[in-house]
Amino acid sequence: MMPTTTDAVVAPDWRQRFIEELGGLVLDPDTPRAVVRVLGWIVVCEPPQQTAGDIQEALTLSAGSVSAAVRTLVDSGMLERVARPGQRHIYYRLRPGGWGRVLESRFRTVAQLREVADRALVASEGEADHRLTDMRDAYAQFEAQLGVLLENAKACPPRLQHGKDGLQ
Numbered sequence: 637m638m639p640t641t642t643d644a645v646v647a648p649d650w651r652q653r654f655i656e657e658l659g660g661l662v663l664d665p666d667t668p669r670a671v672v673r674v675l676g677w678i679v680v681c682e683p684p685q686q687t688a689g690d691i692q693e694a695l696t697l698s699a700g701s702v703s704a705a706v707r708t709l710v711d712s713g714m715l716e717r718v719a720r721p722g723q724r725h726i727y728y729r730l731r732p733g734g735w736g737r738v739l740e741s742r743f744r745t746v747a748q749l750r751e752v753a754d755r756a757l758v759a760s761e762g763e764a765d766h767r768l769t770d771m772r773d774a775y776a777q778f779e780a781q782l783g784v785l786l787e788n789a790k791a792c793p794p795r796l797q798h799g800k801d802g803l804q
Contacts, residue, residue, distance in 0.1 A: 651680045655695070667708075670697055674705040675714060678730055685718055685727040713737035736789060743782045750775035 655676035659669050673695055678686065681694065692702045706728050709715040716731040731737075753772035757764055 651677075654680055668701075668705070670695075670701040671705040671708050673697070674702065675709055678709075678715060678728065685729040687725045687727055689725075691728070712741075736786070739782075739789075740786060743779070743786060746775055746778050746782060750779050 655673050658676040659673040661672065674691055674697075677691055677695055678684075681690075686694075688699070688702050688706060691697070691706070692699055695702075697705075706715060710717060710728070713731055714734040714737070715728045716734075718727045718729055720727065750772055753768055753775060756768055757772060760768070
């Protein structure tokens with residue numbers, strides 16, 4: 637029996653698949669899924685700036701979830717608020733350099749973990765075994781490599797100029 641058009645399942649478009657797949661990733665155990673879904677939406681939405689209402693409607697999230705998500709993303713440096721002259725709505729868009737800011741924050745965490753291990757090794761006066769040394773060495777290696785990656789990324793110009801959406 638051939639499926640009819642009413643029996644066919646409509647596949648989600650690529651944007652929906654991207655948002656749901658991204659939302660399924662655990663970027664940080666304490667980050668609500670709604671935050672990651674909002675970030676995913678802002679990465680692929682058209683136009684590139686959205687009101688909280690636009691986000692709420694597109695993702696079928698509650699107003700409270702959207703409010704908490706955009707506040708988290710603004711505070712993290714990923715999103716910025718944009719006001720349009722003559723309009724009372726606030727728009728949100730990706731902040732220029734936001735990806736780099738988040739990566740630099742993660743980089744600082746790696747450095748802090750290495751520093752804590754270093755201090756413990758010094759304080760142990762040789763009593764600590766290979767587990768602590770392995771931790772320090774792993775984080776020191778990541779720290780060195782991430783530092784090179786971040787410097788290389790800063791040296792590369794962005795592919796697209798921000799501001800083409802008319803909200804300069």
